[in-house]
Amino acid sequence: MTVIDFTAFIDRLATASGETILPFFRTSLLDVENKSASRDFDPVTEADRAAEAVMRRMIQASFPEHGIVGEEFGNQNEDAEYVWMLDPIDGTKSFIAGFPIWGTLIALLHRGTPVFGMMHQPYIGERFSGDNRSSRYRGPSQGRKLAVRRCPSLQEATSFTTSPLLMNPDDRAAFGKVEAEVRLTRYGGDCYSYCMLAAGHLDLVIETELKSYDIAALIPIITGAGGVITTWEGEPAQGGGRVVAAGDRRVHEAALKRLNG
Template sequence: MTVIDFTAFIGRLATASGETILPFFRTSLSIDNKSVSHDFDPVTEADRAAEAVMRRLIKANFPQHGIVGEEFGSEHEDAEYVWVLDPIDGTKSFIAGFPIWGTLIALLHRGTPVFGMMHQPYIGERFSGDSGSAHYRGPTGERKLAVRRCASLQDATLFTTSPLLMNATDRATFGRVEQAVRLTRYGGDCYSYCMLAAGHLDLVIETELKPYDIAALIPIITGAGGIVTTWEGKPAQGGGRIIAAGDPRVHEAALKLLNG
């Protein structure tokens, strides 16, 4: 199986999941809370239905592959090829009717993300990458993605979904970077990373991400010329505290502040 064939198949996964999700968007949804604490971690019928559709397609076409999904757990995650699925990244935006969410589809080979896609079916956008290059396809056409150069933190635009998702210590640490940049904005979930790959912002910093939150975005960002690591500068596919930057100078400067 070639990378080209995998690319076509990922397109099929994106189409099938999008067709499953869209009938639920901006309708009256039943919403469950997955959190066992006092937090709110919503999941909807759309999340479950979309992941189920993708799992069925993967098992029918690549029964030897593993699957890691947000809603239905892991199967054969020690396989050579493993699919990592987040049917709706940004469920809180989804249930509020905002189109700042997307389906994340990653393919790992021996534990390393080799292809990723973020699909936003309501807007009709797809961001994809294979670490060597990254591409956008949407209503305005198709183009290659490229991060923008940014010489210093003082010139940078920073995004995070919400500082309230961080624990008190990490929030204070994040605040050091926030004070150093030119502009900080909140919200975005997976869209922030795609806008970084597209050259519209410079830095994304988040915490407590799961593998399915980040695996698909790594090949997109690195394919566009950016860098994604943990706050410790380690590989990011396992999740945790994540920093993504378009320019290595901004990445290095932010890491210094994050590590005190």
């Protein structure tokens, strides 16, 4: 069975999760819980849980031999040949604030490597998908192939991170070295930043403290659009942690040098 066999099923997962989430978005009755045991705020909503539950049921019914790794309900059969990684709402803080810069992340891994990824934003009606060889956009502005843009240097780059406040002090200082050189830095975006990079609208995304389900779906989208994504150490990024994504390898290499001193 090849990756192409799964594309229609992934579209069905995206549709079902979107239909589950949308009734909760921008409603005054949305219940929000804090998953963090510390002073940090790590919100989860009934929309997160309901959407992941729907996708899990569909996967288990269609592919009972596959593994699943999800943000809300843990891992099962994670050593299987095929494993699904699910983040029902990446950007829950934006979701609860009513901003539409969140998305559902669906990744398919084959023997530990992400081979297909989708980011679905049901409120706007956008889908970004990729399989490491090519990436596509579908949405209100019609469908098109995604391609990163060329950028010769950090000094000409537009950079995004969700927030430097999410970084530990050492990582924040290292990020500051990059931020001091780029042409423009913006904050926020979560998964949307990576998709805008794949679409050629920005040049660099730097993050820390990511989980595997935060990033796995975005890797095939970025690489399929011609970009590069690794850890700060230059290793494969599917395990999460500290991640750097760039549309141009020259920007990626320069960012790694600054981040690593």
